[in-house]
Amino acid sequence: MPKAVIRMGDETAITPLAQKLRRVDGPAVHVMGLRKVFRVSGGAGGRHHRDFVAVEGASFSLEQGHSLGIVGESGSGKTTIARMLVGIETISGGTINVAGRDRSATAKSTSERRRRGSEMQIVFQDPYTSLDPRQSINSCINEVLKLHLTMTEDERRQRIIELLDQVGLTERQGIVLPKNLSGGQRQRVAIARALAAEPAVLVLDEAVSALDVSIQAQIINLLNDIRERTNMAYIFISHNLAVVRQVTDQTLVLKKGVVVEQGDTEKILDTPEDEYTKLLLASVPEPGWKPRRVGVD
């Protein structure tokens, strides 16, 4: 399998990675009627079981190189959708299609899981628990490379340096353990690890929410750069509307598992149609904003 050498600023070169991604026919992600139901035991003595619908009928399509935001508050189902997409959660209904292949059913074999891993990767929210604390950065990325790509040890070593460079880390930072890195740096490692698999789609589950504001800006810029250079598709889960504006082209707004609004990010944020979307927008602190009681809980 060709290794992708992506140099900073070398926009004109068509890298093998970009070639691989462009070969995907049709949308990178296509989801229809996605549904997730949890059985919750409740009531006296735990004898009664309720069905809790976490996600009800979400449908969307994401083209290669585009970015989709999924917005909502806690309990909206946005994280559940992310987990279903990458296979950490089973699907109760609907279909998921990634890079032209259906993944609605749970992966039956390790090789199928690996294949799906090479199509879609995830970056989690908390940089402090998303890396193995005992594994050096180099080892962590090396493991992913060995899993998905055929390379010699030297080629892998070279690739690790390239990946670290791509996310703004130095070779020296590859040798250390996660505890020696800051939150922002660890998140860069998580991104590098995801990129190592050369996926067609990257799912970012509140990937910048736990970072300091100044670091957030760095990572947002980094993500935008990477998407531009590799033509990867992003699914960006967030509760922060301003960040979503900066990172996505299209957005889905979720309230309690239901999609209440969907479309171009700009249009939704400038001229929202749904009451809930308007409420979300009205709650964001901005210059000139004054807090007022909204009476929700």
Place this chain on the structure above:
Amino acid sequence: MTHLLNIENLSVDLVVHRRYRKVLQDVSITVERAEVVSLVGESGSGKSMTARSVLNLLPAQGKMSGDIAFDGQSLMNASDKDWQKFRATRAAMIFQDPRASINPVHRIGDFLTEALVHNRGMDRHEALARAATLLEQVGIDDAKRRLRQYPHELSGGMLQRAMIASVLLIEPELILADEPTTALDVTTQADVIAILDDLRAQRDMAMLFITHDLELAAAFSDRVAVMYAGYIVEISTPTQLHSRPLHPYTAALLRSRPMLHERTARLPQISGRPLSAFEAPPGCPFQDRCPYVQAQCGGSLPQPQLINGSVVRCHRANELELVSTVNAEGGHSHG
């Protein structure tokens, strides 16, 4: 007229990785009666530590120097008993994570009335009645039923409101709020902040509000103090902050924030990462990340200066014309 809270030259050392290290340096700030002052900063800024120092809630081996005076009286040499009394009657804290700060095996009613019954000797029924009233005021319906519930039966937003209620019940003169809404949804945050501000204003309570969100602080504070690496680098009013920030860090922080109504090609980012006090180089702590750095910045620590009613620690404060938005056409003087 004495300040309600007067922190002067407060420095705090804590044990980090087996050694004493500075986490707060020479912090001076006042809070007047019924005033809202926000401390804004990123990781390592020392904002949370400042609030905890006021209530003497530092980790066991913390060392404080400087002075903290409440209503004219210094707290530095107060006995444990005095501190307890202070925390029980005159100042109180709202914590970030209500689930970590409220005992899960006690009912909400017990939690709310504990301080009143034990410290003020109030009758339990009267305390519960007051608690119920306050719960309703903070937006929790069916208060009587809620009083009998346990924390795990309430959502995060409701629990935080309950914590606010518990603080208001004590009727302190000063509320310290340590990131009280960071763990909440944005709609809940808006509601909770509005309630907190309303009730506080009704009762003429002062508030020291800790947050990482500069816009949130600017929305309802009388004054905002920006902290970096254990120092206060700027104290200003919200209007001044937006029209003319004085410190390069403040300006950069405001500009690096993504905007709700506009997308830029690239967010103006600050290189490097926020430092803690003990990681800062000699001289100005922000020098390694500052776009306006000069030789003098590494030489000596900038002292607080008063400019147009704002306080700023920057050698170049008088020359720089900083702006807070990306597209403003304001000129920068590059020295």
Place this chain on the structure above:
Amino acid sequence: MSVLSILKSRDDQHLLKRIHNRIGTGGMVAGGFMVFLILAATLAPLISPFSPNAIDLLNVSSGSTWLHPLGTDNLGRDILSRLLWGARPSLLGPTLVIGVATIIAVPLAALAGWSGGLIDQIVSRFLDLVFAFPGILLAILAVTLYGPGLYPCSMALALSYMPWIARVTRSEILRERNKPYIKALEVQGVSGFAICVRHLIPNVSATIWSQVTISFGYALIDLAALSFLGLNILPPGADWGVMTNNENAVLQGDLNQVLYPCLLIILSVTSVTYVGKRLSDENTRLLK
């Protein structure tokens, strides 16, 4: 943190300095003491002044003398020699117990914790079953089948200790399993086996180490008790447990021969437990 990782770490620091960082001065002393005991036990044939069974009825119950620095017991046998030779079964026994117990327990726990569902249920019920048998009972059974001795007793105890280690390890694995970095590996498509071996088990090793070292202490005492019951090492064999059970000596007021082995048992158990505790504390602290 495993001892192996200390050795493999790419720190430039000297090995001893690294160990010192992990377990502190107290840990070094305790660990050093154990190393000393193990060395003494290994070299017993070379350094023991007398044969442990050499009866000398002319020198019964002598106190400390030049010839017998720790004195002799009620049969005139040199106490020092008996302690040295006795160190072998006394230290080997518990090591066998915890070694075998861990080798069975950890993979079982990983299997149960990782797979969940039916497999977890089956393994847990199996562990419950083994829990039901007291170690002493299993030892009696083993001795009935194979005769008294160190190996039947050690294996029997190993089986009875196994569920303890398995249960604690399983809880830790369940807790760790849901952490994002494990999920990330799952999403990558790494096999369950590889995740357990390369990531899960190393990350719960602190707990395993602390359970193992605590169990060492218990095993040592249990084996001594088994010697007392006549199941483990029988007189005239030299073993610290056997030596402490000499009721004749106690009745005659000759305490030396009981005191020294007793002291060694206490010191060994304390040392191992202390090092285990330091290892697991440091581990938790360092990986933040």
